[in-house]
Amino acid sequence: MAAVLEALDFSRLDRVPSAQLRAVHTLYEDFARSLSANLSAYLRNTAELSVASLDQTSYSEYLEGLASPTCLAYVSLKPHDGAMVMEISTQLAFMLVELLLGGPAKEAPSFEREITDIEKGILQGAMRVVLSEMQQAWKRIDEIRFALVALAGEPQTIQVVAPGERVLSITLDVKIGPAAGVVRLAIPSGLFKRLRGRFEQNGPAPQKADGSEQDRTRMTQLISDATLAFEARLEPTRVSAADLVDLEPGDVLMLGHALDRPVIGTLNGQPVYRGHLVMHDGKFMLQVHDASPESTKNKFVRPPSI
Secondary structure, three states, rough: OOOOOOOOOHHHHHHOOOHHHHHHHHHHHHHHHHHHHHHHHHHHHEEEEEEEEEEEEEEEEEEOOOOOOOOOEEEEOOOOOOOOEEEEEEEHHHHHHHHHHHOOOOOOOOOOOOOHHHHHHHHHHHHHHHHHHHHHHHOOOOOOOOEEEEEEHHHHOOOOOOOOOOEEEEEEEEEEOOOOEEEEEEEEEEHHHHHHHHHHHOOOOOOOOOHHHHHHHHHHOOOOOOOOOOEOOOEEEEEOHHHHHHOOOOOOOOOHHHHHHHEEEEEEEEEEEEEEEEEEEEEEEEEEEEEHHHHHHOOOOOOOOO
């Protein structure tokens, strides 16, 4: 009987076992939950992160999937040799800069340009929060010091491994207020191979079903001193340009808000309360009746029962 020959796929030799991949996925789910709370406190705005995907790919394929220009962080992994790459989408990076300069949380305009040196300096504080949480998440596996070495704008300028070597590509979806973006990590597979035994012994256990309530409680404690922008908004109306030009002192504009219609109270642009306007001591106030139905869509910020 003739021997059956099978082709050997050498790329599979560098692949991380599926059991270890599940442990890595759980580790980064825990990291995303913890970072959501701490980043919310740092930005004084509701941040929500989740693991979107975890894939094994070559470093060249990872780079090909990145936009150009973008915002790339070169991160060392001491005491281990080598480094990892963390990409922050430019839309998310520009929005973070806006927030850190005191602006509102809103969808940033799409700029096709590199991050400036001044913007890189502003982003470094947020980067330190991210890497500190990642270091904490890895502690049960290994004492890795994730340190920011440099920020770059072009994918080809950062080479952490050879183009054909495999990396674990981890994509995180990020939502801050109404704005959204992504963070993409590329970690050399060799690191996971060296630490395979520790993952088997100390890998993070799956999150219990009641963990989300604990996360909300923790985040509430972290952001209790944060200052939020509260607004009560009336429905707008449309005015023609001709009427606007002819507008004089004493003229009255009719708004599109009926007297019996509830007024929506917002926190940082997110609807949380319904009520009616009242007057006291010569000032308008919002008398709260109940929670806005839209407020229940947010996992982390829930208005108190009225």
